[in-house]
Amino acid sequence: MKLKIGCHPYDVARPLFDGTVRIAGADAEFSGAALVSDIFEQMMRARAFDVAELGMSFYLRTLDLDDPPFIAIPVFPNRQFRHSSIFVNTGSGITGPADLAGKVVGEFAMYGHDAGVVAKGILSDEYGVRPEESSWVIGGFDWPMAPFEFVPQIHPDGVAVTRAPEGKALGPMLEAGEIDAMISADVPRCVLDGSPRVARLFPDYGPIERKHYRRTGIFPMMHTVVVRRELAAREPALVEAVYRAFGAARDAAMDQYRQRRAFNHMETNVPWFGELFERDLELFPDGLWPYGIAANRPSIDAFLRWHFEQGLSKRRLAPEDVFLPELLNT
Structure with a gap:
């Protein structure tokens, strides 16, 4: 066949x-x-x-x-383990997971993409940070991109979700301080280029992810x-x-x-x-x-x-x- x-x-x-x-x-x-x-x-x-x-x-x-x-x-x-998929603007005042509350967070492609589900789950389970405590902006990570329209776009009640402005992408918005943080399956160029204006929420993510796996058995x-x-x-x-x-x-x-x-x-x-x-x-x-x-x-x-x-x-x-x-x- x-x-x-x-x-x-x-x-x-x-x-x-x-x-x-x-x-x-x-x-x-x-x-x-x-x-x-x-x-x-x-x-x-x-x-x-x-x-x-x-x-x-x-x-x-x-x-x-x-x-x-x-x-x-x-x-x-x-x-992939996903502590490493959370990026922050260094001028946003975010120094730990709890600081994401009240912040504007970008998410790649759609609200609840695979890496986003995992990262939000870890933030909720481990640090008590719920998605509804932040505002969410959906867009491309390094170039402007409309949300994936071929899949149901679900925006739960009580969660503020908007699209990135036309012509804008999340990585440059993060570096410019137009959003405070970002969750993305892919690493934005500003992070790869070592911009001092951006950083990972968990800089030493490898040992943290290994420790989390040993304790929970979760390999997302x-x-x-x-x-x-x-x-x-x-x-x-x-x-x-x-x-x-x-x-x-x-x-x-x-x-x-x-x-x-x-x-x-x-x-x-x-x-x-x-x-x-x-x-x-x-x-x-x-x-x-x-x-x-x-x-x-x-x-x-x-x-x-x-x-x-x-x-x-x-x-x-x-x-x-x-x-x-x-x-x-x-």
Whole structure:
């Protein structure tokens, strides 16, 4: 059976793109895009793929539609810790999380994008800072961009949400002091360029994120993989084969990382990358990218809870509401 699959060619997916790993019973055509959000848009607007990578919040919003078009499999090709995704203007008076209350915060692309859901969840859980205590401005991170109109734009009651002024982007607004802080999946140019007018809320974010993971077991997922529901209903065994193939590709990538330790990861050519990899293995001895329900239940439950608490889901979802039933025991 022919399958059209949209996904970014991450290390964990590249063996699928180059044919090293194949999907049993399928003739699969893999497509990427210049921006991963382009894959989301093609899937949301035109159902351009049978199987596609989709942001977690993008997908969860579809579950509140009258006829939800997709069902997810527990594959998470993109996941990031997000203390590092909160940026502040150094003249705003923000020196700690509590100072975000009463401030104007920019958010990339839409209110409640995947990184935003996670960052707000952490701020609420760990520091008692609720989203409704701030005002929110939605826009592009380094260039002007309209919010993603191909996904339901949800602005919960009690939360002030506006669009960035026409022709303006959040990164320059942050540097100029037109907004006080910013949450973004991508790092704005002013931060990368070392502008003294901007900083991360958590400058030493690595140890903080590691400590948070050790205590909570939460490794936030940004994206999952979804399947068109009619395909899942008609070919459940094929969808299970898709899940297994994504897992095999992930395992192949992990094997490559492990084997390259013998050669000091010389193809990466980043100083101390090997030491970083060894420290990561201490946290993730079974592999850096867990798939399936059991290994990810704390992370899944946290995202679903945050999505509901932030007014982005109509009801508190459980994994059983989100993932293909045949894969709930993975």
